[in-house]
Amino acid sequence: MKIKENYVIKTIKDEFVVVPIKDEAIRFRGIITLNNTAKFIFETLKNRVMDKDELLELMLEKYDADQSLLEKDIDNFVRILEENDLLE
Amino acid sequence: MICLSKLVVSNQDFFETIIEDLKKGDKVSFLVKGNSMKPFLLDGLTEVFLMKKDDYLVGDICLFKYRDNYILHRLIKQHKSHFIFRGDNSVFSETVHEEDIYAYVYQYQSDEEMVSTASPEYLKRVRKYLAKRRTYLFLRRLIRGNKR
Numbered sequence: 085m086k087i088k089e090n091y092v093i094k095t096i097k098d099e100f101v102v103v104p105i106k107d108e109a110i111r112f113r114g115i116i117t118l119n120n121t122a123k124f125i126f127e128t129l130k131n132r133v134m135d136k137d138e139l140l141e142l143m144l145e146k147y148d149a150d151q152s153l154l155e156k157d158i159d160n161f162v163r164i165l166e167e168n169d170l171l172e
Numbered sequence: 173m174i175c176l177s178k179l180v181v182s183n184q185d186f187f188e189t190i191i192e193d194l195k196k197g198d199k200v201s202f203l204v205k206g207n208s209m210k211p212f213l214l215d216g217l218t219e220v221f222l223m224k225k226d227d228y229l230v231g232d233i234c235l236f237k238y239r240d241n242y243i244l245h246r247l248i249k250q251h252k253s254h255f256i257f258r259g260d261n262s263v264f265s266e267t268v269h270e271e272d273i274y275a276y277v278y279q280y281q282s283d284e285e286m287v288s289t290a291s292p293e294y295l296k297r298v299r300k301y302l303a304k305r306r307t308y309l310f311l312r313r314l315i316r317g318n319k320r
Contacts, residue, residue, distance in 0.1 A: 095189065096181050099181065108199055110200045110201070112186070112189075113203045113219060
């Protein structure tokens, strides 16, 4: 899975938000916010194609967290990405 | 724990981010808040598309800073380095310096229809509306003056 090309991360104050670029414009409507973990996954999937297992492996290296919790997080996040049509 | 939710930010923070992009030469869009530009731009319904340009012209709807607020109003007069703006649905005007103007609306979307602010149809509609508005404001001043 991979994030579509036309989505970018912007910083508003201290918040990370995802906005689409459509019709040549950065469209600040219906924007969604990411915490640090979600930002890491978003940036990873923005730059390369990965499946859930590869993503889990990467997150286990980066975060000192329980594997089942990370798996749950990845599943939730992928579902949200799918719901918002952010995946290729 | 992953969080992905709707974000509520202050106008100040929101526009600072947008202005940063505009200064880089990017085009941006956002939903209009408020009814001061009625009937052309409607609260929560109209999406405006902005970009910067070198020379702002009378009639342009511009994003500018006035008394620490970010405002989207129409340029109604230019006098040397001063630019005078007023909302199409407003009574009061704002005088600002050129450095406080960030961009202008080159198109907007309402009811699924994309309107170019350079189109003859739009310009004709604006001229007609502003002429009516000027008459209204003139009569308003006259009536208020007579009451005093």
